[in-house]
Amino acid sequence: MTQTLIAAALSAFASLSATLSGAQDTETHWKLQSIDGQVFEARATLTFPTPAQIAGSTPCNRFFGIQTEPLPGFGAARMGVTQRMCPQFREEAAFLAALREMTISEFDGNRLVLRNEDGREMVFVAVN
DSSP: OHHHHHHHHHHHHHHHHTBHHHHSOTTOEEEEEEETTEEOOSOOEEEOOSTTEEEEEOSSOEEEEEEOSBTTBOOEEEEEEOOOOOTTHHHHHHHHHHHHHOOEEEEETTEEEEEOTTSOEEEEEEEO
């Protein structure tokens, strides 16, 4: 029984480490450049603070959540967002809705692309 629990725990840790969060430098901040080919004028960022976690900033607030899918997949779940109001509420809503829809990740150097099977795409660049 104990061996089964240990094996299950190791398997779960291995799958969390295989997420995009586990493959990224925890110090890198990814700034959103575009959603679906349209320049995103407001500021929004994405970070991977620890394996299986995501966090960042929206035009108005901060957010956090769990990154659920192994590479090259991407899945944002159990997201929480602070509740400050600001004039860029529509941009914030568009960012968060798109992020929740992303299912595939691809990164190369200072560029991160999240997309889904429906052709939606978010392009980020690394900033430090």
